[in-house]
Amino acid sequence: MTDAPPLTESDDAPSDQPLLRVEDLRVTFDSPRGMVRAINGVDFTLEQGKTLAIVGESGSGKSVTARTIMNLLPSTATIEGTIGFDDLDLRNVSKARAKHLMGVDIAMVFQDPMTSLNPVKRIGAQLTESMRYHLGMSRADATERAIELLGKVGIPSPAQRIRQYPHELSGGMRQRVVIAIALACEPRLLIADEPTTALDVTVQKHILDLLGDLQAEEGMSMILITHDLGVAAGRADEIAVMYAGRIVERTSATQLFAESRHPYTDALLRSIPQVSQPSHTRLTPIPGRPPDLINLPDACAYAPRCRFAQADCLESVPPVQGVAGMHEFACFFPANTDRGREALASNVAAGTTAAGLEIEGYVSGGVS
């Protein structure tokens, strides 16, 4: 502990505010085609020890959100809004505090374990590096802890593994190493950006279970980013669904699966295979494609693909409504409500939505 800054006071006196607070986050990228509006006003909070799953398709802004928190965005990005972590403003941290912040208090697990380890460095060196730099541990102490960590993430004969190079391990084993690296300095917040997308389905479950167990053990908060609602189910306390750089629905996991409000969430739920359904049941795909983030309309971004879309949806961006902090959604005609059912019924009767999407018979309501 040579030059580590003094710990924040909240360590002795836990504050009652949530660990992570993201307020009105906006991120744009300069590109040759124009301004890419990757994130357009994201708000969420995360309590100590809880898991938030951020779900969305490619380009919905979920990874950019994670990278913004980790300060990993390229210099072409422009960021607005505030990110509060503990009693720090993450966007204006002093240099001294920033030196031992990422990797110590906040850590991240990346998507592809095949590329996230340095191919020319031994596992041990990659694991001990951050402990020696941030915690000032000696080589021997750090190595001892590295072996312990590898054992903890379920790697057999860890003492031999630290002498190996990444290419000598399988994908699942490498992801375990990446998780061990993230846990090395006992972070309070772990961001897992699609940690299982690049892995076999059988390995996926092991990695997710491992993350869950470790989280419970260490009492850390976790943001689990995934494009798969199935992955979020049962593992997240809260789920935020992202679409075109906005959180369109945010509520507890149980509430979301029982009674989704946003038509996008509703459509996502319909596209997951259910064990309870008879075999060969057709899944309902979501028509159309995600919007172009350079030319976002001044309207609901989902409207062109939405079966509930009415004239209102094409005129203005729906504000966030619902019960603050409990069940929030950004929709004028929420699913599983009378208003939504009416909107859908009129669209079905007309055979087309206000945005011109042709629809056939479609039953509103959550998946039972």
Next chain:
Amino acid sequence: MKYALTRLAQAVVILIVVTFLTFWMQTLLPGNPCIVATGGLTSDELVAKCEVDLKVGENVFVRYADWGTNFISGDLGESYVNGRTVWDDLKQRFPPTGFLFLYSQVVALGVAVPGGIWAAYMAGRKAKRNIPTWLPFAIVGGIVAVSIALGTSVFTLILLAIFATVVIQTLRGGAAQDQLVSASAFFLLSVPVVVLAIVGQWLFAIRWNLYDLSGYTPPSEGLFDHVKSLWLPSVVIGLSLSPVYLRLLRADMIQNLQQDFVNVAKAKGMPPSTILLRHVLRPSTLTLLTVAGLNVAQLVNGAVIVEVLYDVDGMGSYLVSKFLGREFIVVQTLVALIATIFVLANLAVDLFYGVVDPRVRVERSKG
């Protein structure tokens, strides 16, 4: 280990083929090599001795075998013009070239490695200050105009303009720094080494009197005098080599800086210096190593132009004089030496790949 032995065996085969082909091609040249080599200036008995030595008239394989055995046993032949053995000449000619090569590589890498790392690091960054593009041109133009009005020398003018550009680009920061380094590299790349050598000579030996054009001093006569006798040609060769190294390293570094493991290292909270030097530099040196290995040929070829201009009696001038004198027997030996050094150096580079990147070793054990 098995890989190294296979590669060594391959190297031996390559050497035999190369030396045999050059040997055979020489026999295609018209005339008696002994008469051609001496230019008819030496006595008949010397020509006769030469013909016996070289087995002139015999089958090419017999002659090659004879030459080869002599070469391996250390008898590199002799010049029939002055009677000196090639070995004696090498003992005298090789050290200046060897030291010149060593020092110039040190200079080239000393410039290219920090420059390449810095340029690659800055390439992806945003400018610190927004300085409009026309401003540097205006300032440099102003300096030129004022200098002409005041009648300062062209030399001062150029120095001032360079200084102004460096200051402006540094103030800009970010990618402008990369542009500055890359532009300097392009400048060095486009200036022929002969121009650098002459300008360097004029500046340091004549104008500022910081270098004595007295030729090579061996280290045995004092290390200080030795370095003093070689520093300027080393810097000239080093500077002319450095832009190639710099561009290669910069390109590889930029590519590797985009790898996921760099993001992981950033997420671990590692400082930029650790990421650049400990994570990205090593896997980025493969191309640099390859090209440095190819440059080893200079040990025998010598840097002819610089050696001649700086009066260093090294391998370059030796090789040229033997060529001009048509002493193909000596040239043949030198070609064999070049081939040997070249093949060995590149074998070393190949083996070193495995040290730099452990994945290479796996590929080899599979293959």
